[in-house]
Amino acid sequence: MIFLDIDDKNFxxxxxxxxxxxxxxxxxxxxxVLDIIAAVRQRGDEAVLEYTNRFDRLDAKSIxxxxxxxxxxxxxxxxxxxxxxxxxxxxxxxxARFHEKQKQETWLSTEETDIMLGQMVTPLxxxxxxxxxxxxxxxSSVIMNAVPAKVAGVPEVIMVAPTxxxxxxxxxxxAARLSGVDRIFRIGGAQAVAALAYGTTTIRKVDKITGxxxxxxxxxxxxxxxxxxxxxxxxxxxxxxxxxxxxxPGHIAADLLSQAEHDELASSILIxxxxxxxxxxxxxxxxxxxxxxxxxIARASWDKFGAIISAANLDEVIEFSNRIAPExxxxxxxDPFAILPKIKNAGAIFMGHFTPEAAGDYLAGPNHTLPTGGxxxxxxxxxxxxxxxxxxxxxxxxxxxxxxxxxxxxxAELEGLEAHGKSVSIRLxxxx
Amino acid sequence: MIFLDIDDKNFxxxxxxxxxxxxxxxxxxxxxVLDIIAAVRQRGDEAVLEYTNRFDRLDAKSIxxxxxxxxxxxxxxxxxxxxxxxxxxxxxxxxARFHEKQKQETWLSTEETDIMLGQMVTPLxxxxxxxxxxxxxxxSSVIMNAVPAKVAGVPEVIMVAPTxxxxxxxxxxxAARLSGVDRIFRIGGAQAVAALAYGTTTIRKVDKITGxxxxxxxxxxxxxxxxxxxxxxxxxxxxxxxxxxxxxPGHIAADLLSQAEHDELASSILIxxxxxxxxxxxxxxxxxxxxxxxxxIARASWDKFGAIISAANLDEVIEFSNRIAPExxxxxxxDPFAILPKIKNAGAIFMGHFTPEAAGDYLAGPNHTLPTGGxxxxxxxxxxxxxxxxxxxxxxxxxxxxxxxxxxxxxAELEGLEAHGKSVSIRLxxxx
Numbered sequence: 001m002i003f004l005d006i007d008d009k010n011f012x013x014x015x016x017x018x019x020x021x022x023x024x025x026x027x028x029x030x031x032x033v034l035d036i037i038a039a040v041r042q043r044g045d046e047a048v049l050e051y052t053n054r055f056d057r058l059d060a061k062s063i064x065x066x067x068x069x070x071x072x073x074x075x076x077x078x079x080x081x082x083x084x085x086x087x088x089x090x091x092x093x094x095x096a097r098f099h100e101k102q103k104q105e106t107w108l109s110t111e112e113t114d115i116m117l118g119q120m121v122t123p124l125x126x127x128x129x130x131x132x133x134x135x136x137x138x139x140s141s142v143i144m145n146a147v148p149a150k151v152a153g154v155p156e157v158i159m160v161a162p163t164x165x166x167x168x169x170x171x172x173x174x175a176a177r178l179s180g181v182d183r184i185f186r187i188g189g190a191q192a193v194a195a196l197a198y199g200t201t202t203i204r205k206v207d208k209i210t211g212x213x214x215x216x217x218x219x220x221x222x223x224x225x226x227x228x229x230x231x232x233x234x235x236x237x238x239x240x241x242x243x244x245x246x247x248x249p250g251h252i253a254a255d256l257l258s259q260a261e262h263d264e265l266a267s268s269i270l271i272x273x274x275x276x277x278x279x280x281x282x283x284x285x286x287x288x289x290x291x292x293x294x295x296x297i298a299r300a301s302w303d304k305f306g307a308i309i310s311a312a313n314l315d316e317v318i319e320f321s322n323r324i325a326p327e328x329x330x331x332x333x334x335d336p337f338a339i340l341p342k343i344k345n346a347g348a349i350f351m352g353h354f355t356p357e358a359a360g361d362y363l364a365g366p367n368h369t370l371p372t373g374g375x376x377x378x379x380x381x382x383x384x385x386x387x388x389x390x391x392x393x394x395x396x397x398x399x400x401x402x403x404x405x406x407x408x409x410x411x412a413e414l415e416g417l418e419a420h421g422k423s424v425s426i427r428l429x430x431x432x
Numbered sequence: 433m434i435f436l437d438i439d440d441k442n443f444x445x446x447x448x449x450x451x452x453x454x455x456x457x458x459x460x461x462x463x464x465v466l467d468i469i470a471a472v473r474q475r476g477d478e479a480v481l482e483y484t485n486r487f488d489r490l491d492a493k494s495i496x497x498x499x500x501x502x503x504x505x506x507x508x509x510x511x512x513x514x515x516x517x518x519x520x521x522x523x524x525x526x527x528a529r530f531h532e533k534q535k536q537e538t539w540l541s542t543e544e545t546d547i548m549l550g551q552m553v554t555p556l557x558x559x560x561x562x563x564x565x566x567x568x569x570x571x572s573s574v575i576m577n578a579v580p581a582k583v584a585g586v587p588e589v590i591m592v593a594p595t596x597x598x599x600x601x602x603x604x605x606x607a608a609r610l611s612g613v614d615r616i617f618r619i620g621g622a623q624a625v626a627a628l629a630y631g632t633t634t635i636r637k638v639d640k641i642t643g644x645x646x647x648x649x650x651x652x653x654x655x656x657x658x659x660x661x662x663x664x665x666x667x668x669x670x671x672x673x674x675x676x677x678x679x680x681p682g683h684i685a686a687d688l689l690s691q692a693e694h695d696e697l698a699s700s701i702l703i704x705x706x707x708x709x710x711x712x713x714x715x716x717x718x719x720x721x722x723x724x725x726x727x728x729i730a731r732a733s734w735d736k737f738g739a740i741i742s743a744a745n746l747d748e749v750i751e752f753s754n755r756i757a758p759e760x761x762x763x764x765x766x767d768p769f770a771i772l773p774k775i776k777n778a779g780a781i782f783m784g785h786f787t788p789e790a791a792g793d794y795l796a797g798p799n800h801t802l803p804t805g806g807x808x809x810x811x812x813x814x815x816x817x818x819x820x821x822x823x824x825x826x827x828x829x830x831x832x833x834x835x836x837x838x839x840x841x842x843x844a845e846l847e848g849l850e851a852h853g854k855s856v857s858i859r860l861x862x863x864x
Contacts, residue, residue, distance in 0.1 A: 083842060084842060084843075084846050086839075087839040087842040087843050087846075088843065090836075090839050091839070091843060098541075098549055101539065101541060101551075102551065104536075107533065109530075109533060115796065116783075117530055117796060117797045117798060119533075119534065119798075119815075120772070120775070120781070122775075122776055122777070124809065124810055125776060125777075125809070135848070138847050139843070139846070139847070140843060140847065171846055171847075207809040207810040208810045222657070222658070225654070225657070225665070226654070226665040226807065228810060229807075229809075229810035229811065233657070233658040250858060251855070251858055251859055254851065254854050254855040254858045255855045257851040257854075257855070258849070258851045258852045258854070258855040260851070261849060261850070261851040261852070262849075288851075288854070292850060292851055292854075293848075293850045294848075294849075294850060294851065298851060329823075336827070340552070340825070343552070343554075343823065344554055344557060345554070345557075345821075345823075346823045347823060347824070348823060348824035348825075348826060349552070349823050349824065349825050349826065350826050350827075351548075351825065351826065351827035351828075352827060352828075352829075353859075354828045354829055354830045354832070354833045354859055355826055355827055355828040355833070356833075356855035356856055356859065357855070358840055358844060358852040358853070358855045358856055359826060359828050359833065359836070359840055359856065360824065360826045361840075361844075361852060362839075362840050362843040362844065363836060363839060363840060363843065364547065364549060364826050364828070364836075365549050365826075366549060366551075366824035366825075366826055367824065370824075371821075375658070375661075376821065376823070377556065377557070377639040377821070378556055378639040378640045378660060378661035378821055379661065379821060380821045380822040380823075381822060381823070381824050383551075383822065385817070389777075389803075389808065389809070389810055389811060389812045390812040390813060390815065391761075391775065391777075391778045391779060391780060391781055391808070391812075391813070392779070392780040392781065392792065392798035392799065392802075392813050393772070393780075393781050393783065393798075394780060394781065394782050394783065394787055394791060394792045394796045394797075394798055395768070395782075395783035395784060395787055396783075396784075396786045396787040396791050396796070397784075397786055398786045400786070401786045401787070401788075401791065404522075404791070404795060404796075407518075407519040407522050407523070407794075407795060408790055408791055408793075408794050408795060410515060410516060410519040411516075411519050411520065411523060411571070411572060411794040411795065412790060412793075412794065414516050414519075414571070414603055415570050415571070415572065415603075416567070416725075416726075417690070417693060417694075417726075418693070418724060418725045418726060419686065419689040419690045419692070419693040419720075419724055419726065419730060420690045420693070420790040420793060421790070422686050422689070422690070422720070422724075423683070423686035423687045423689070423690040423788035423789070423790045424788055424790055424791065426682060426683055426686045427683055427785075427786055427788065
């Protein structure tokens with residue numbers, strides 16, 4: 001962890017190492033992924049099966065064998081504690097209720113009597129959601145991807161998840177059924193992304209692929225973008241806590257560590273107008289670190305990408321926050337709503353002293369899939385918007401076309417597109 | 433042009449050539465673009481200047497010299513006919529009025545007394561719009577990109593346009609000022625995209641880059657995606673006309689040709705339940721082709737990528753349309769609103785016999801930047817949505833956290849993320 005002063009003339013330089021922790025994809029990874037995609041496009045199911053058996057150490061004879069059965073999901077429900085099922089149910093309900101509010105309606109404007117214009121909103125027809133395997137296989141990821149798709153009205157949600165050594169997380173299966181996932185395949189990596197993007201005999205081509213994954217998954221999503229839609233490109237996770245000296249140092253230390261325990265590349269930053277408060281938080285982090293089961297990960301993250309920054313006033317603090325556009329932003333100040341309108345770039349904003357980031361990670365309602373690494377400047381949280389698309393509606397009556405025809409033809413002509421103009425004039429003059 | 437019957441057993445195979453006309457980017461183009469991006473990242477303005485002078489045959493001494501001055505725009509206004517200025521003004525007004533309806537409000541839900549959840553909508557802070565140079569330099573493209581950005585509230589819109597041999601289209605400059613563009617640079621290609629994505633001394637880094645361009649521009653946009661946002665990845669343009677035998681063959685022929693005149697890769701398809709009507713359209717296309725100034729382009733497109741398809745009934749027609757997800761879809765039928773709800777995938781839908789696609793291209797109001805090549809399955813028309821982003825708002829009071837805390841901790845624990853749980857429990861029990 002590094003202590004910094006935002007008014008120090010070397011601040012930008014000192015802070016640069018933390019900002020640049022996300023690595024760009026090497027060309028080697030890209031080549032591996034390109035080869036896998038090409039193989040899946042050429043040989044379909046056969047290639048998916050080969051890669052899956054090889055990478056996940058399985059011995060499946062067909063893709064069908066890799067589809068999770070209803071019985072397996074029933075078994076997961078029997079195995080998982082009922083309190084856990086209840087907590088996941090509560091999460092699904094709350095996430096669904098929040099995302100319902102994001103739905104947009106088709107509209108048609110009738111403010112002109114001879115022209116109607118509108119926008120039709122339709123759900124994507126089929127989407128794929130990627131759920132990582134092994135230790136990073138989280139039921140909350142399933143919920144955060146599948147529920148918005150189902151709220152949007154997507155008829156078919158296909159989930160893929162690698163199962164290294166054959167193991168599948170029962171909580172993930174429970175979350176999948178509770179969220180309304182339609183089919184689940186035990187496949188992962190670039191081969192799963194390629195199968196969803198291009199389709200195989202068994203796995204139907206989807207319209208969009210969402211969900212987190214390792215560098216191979218992220219790279220393959222980027223490479224199939226355009227063939228299908230994808231959600232944002234996610235890098236390592238981060239939190240920025242804004243503080244004005246109010247609140248409890250131990251609480252903020254706990255929030256910083258909840259981010260740091262994710263992985264060694266995670267970054268936790270506190271910026272405060274009260275340097276003394278910052279020092280207390282630093283001491284609390286040390287004390288709490290020693291008590292964590294994931295101490296070594298959290299410590300590595302905190303050592304390398306942790307920072308406590310002091311600033312002269314909240315304006316400086318907010319300017320800094322807008323500049324780095326944090327994924328998670330806690331406004332741990334006495335009056336968080338007073339500064340909300342000044343926040344220009346952030347994935348999710350946690351207001352006040354009783355809203356730890358963890359509250360938003362699971363069941364407050366908003367999505368936990370958020371733009372990282374400064375991309376909150378232009379990306380939004382995953383939402384119902386990601387699972388619908390829009391079509392413009394244009395209706396001209398004969399009189400509407402008569403009214404605007406002359407100007408349409410004029411612009412067509414100044415652009416040198418004569419046939420565009422003629423498609424209008426032929427309807428105006430009766431000159432077929 | 434090819435006549436096809438959708439019920440022919442070889443239909444899919446026969447139609448495949450038309451579907452696959454968009455080429456994928458070769459690795460050679462990608463390497464050229466990667467080199468340009470690397471040079472701009474390393475040497476900034478200097479590299480942009482070198483490439484610009486070389487590719488556009490200029491002799492500029494600095495990037496500043498490449499910025500278009502207010503005097504140049506004044507001069508364009510003096511040179512352009514007042515009727516043209518009026519037509520462009522009308523387009524700007526109508527496009528702005530339509531896009532105003534797309535604006536979304538920040539909302540905050542107060543349905544729980546101890547937890548508030550919401551979504552804040554904020555404009556991107558700076559965007560770049562790309563306008564092609566030379567013959568494809570269209571004022572309508574400027575309007576369709578800049579107006580939605582300004583309606584969204586983007587404070588700074590930077591336009592880039594290559595000027596081969598120094599020439600700049602005066603209509604483009606007029607459209608830029610009318611649309612509210614803030615700065616214009618005479619630069620283009622991958623070097624312009626790289627400058628906007630990474631920033632140079634003179635050109636500030638933007639949050640998003642939109643607008644059409646050649647293969648180098650499209651490839652560089654795809655490569656900088658993630659560093660900045662981009663709009664959709666556009667391929668060659670297309671139109672699908674749905675017909676039930678009603679209407680006038682000459683009108684539909686004119687619409688097909690308005691698409692075909694764009695470029696040789698454009699595709700114009702009519703699908704009709706009335707084969708005789710289709711034959712009349714074919715004859716009309718031939719007759720009208722001979723009268724077009726862009727005959728050779730339109731003929732090349734029509735010969736290679738034109739099709740007239742007959743189908744047994746409108747259900748078959750609609751199923752086909754949803755499958756290919758056309759960029760432009762004309763419902764040239766007697767009752768277009770009756771089939772609108774069955775349309776699942778389309779960029780823009782032109783209703784009835786008096787709405788030629790050209791009406792939507794310029795000034796009806798909706799955007800003419802539309803998803804091509806089947807990507808209307810998941811992409812939407814360019815809109816105000818592209819120039820804003822959202823942040824989730826999460827507020828828990830102490831009682832709200834007490835109410836949900838137990839379930840948050842439970843999910844954190846089943847995911848093995850202990851520090852997540854502790855950031856909640858530390859606030860509940862007073863156990864710092």
